[in-house]
Amino acid sequence: MxxxxxxxxxxxxxxxxxxxxxxxxxxxxxxxxxxADATPDLRAFxxxxxxxxxxxxxxxxxxxRNMDNPWRMFTSLVLPTSSALHxxxxxxxxxxxxxxxxxIEFDVTEQGLERLRHRLLAAFKRDPAGKPLVAxxxxxxxxKFFDGTETYFFPKTCNLWVASQLRLTGVPIRVTAAIVADNxxxxxxxxxxxxxxxxAKQDQL
Numbered sequence: 489m490x491x492x493x494x495x496x497x498x499x500x501x502x503x504x505x506x507x508x509x510x511x512x513x514x515x516x517x518x519x520x521x522x523x524a525d526a527t528p529d530l531r532a533f534x535x536x537x538x539x540x541x542x543x544x545x546x547x548x549x550x551x552x553r554n555m556d557n558p559w560r561m562f563t564s565l566v567l568p569t570s571s572a573l574h575x576x577x578x579x580x581x582x583x584x585x586x587x588x589x590x591x592i593e594f595d596v597t598e599q600g601l602e603r604l605r606h607r608l609l610a611a612f613k614r615d616p617a618g619k620p621l622v623a624x625x626x627x628x629x630x631x632k633f634f635d636g637t638e639t640y641f642f643p644k645t646c647n648l649w650v651a652s653q654l655r656l657t658g659v660p661i662r663v664t665a666a667i668v669a670d671n672x673x674x675x676x677x678x679x680x681x682x683x684x685x686x687x688a689k690q691d692q693l
Contacts (some may be wrong), residue, residue, distance in 0.1 A: 510591070513693050517672055518648075518693045522539055527608055543650075546570075583595070588686060590686040603656045604653055621634060
């Protein structure tokens, strides 16, 4: 019994600490996690990746659908609409593949990571077999949009959605104040480690 406990302790000591990341291009934010820490369905989407960057927003505006006039653009931003999630597989590092974004790293508990996985399982709309429904090609060659289960409406912005995911992991973000990316990042810098600063260019998140 003691030998088994010692082996378990050694395995736990070798396992890297649980982490999540906040990625911001200045107006839009996403949450990132190791692919190995993601839900099985997301791991299957990009099994050769090291990280997954996950963003959320109103489907029409996020995917730039039906944006043929200013009124349609306005209503898609402020009125209730279906949501979409943008999943970006990262093969190398977040800093290398998101070179123009602010990136903040947070240490989280395994329990916090499990709460995030549970929320992500519920965030993706699924087919009868339980597979996430692809909504379209993403903004980057290897990324994809997926149909979401939640409703987008103002002020429930992409930044509030990401803030709520971070809070689930245990990061003490004040969600209601994080409507804009600048406030979310300002809060994040107080509780995490700044790995990269945003540049004048914008990454497609």
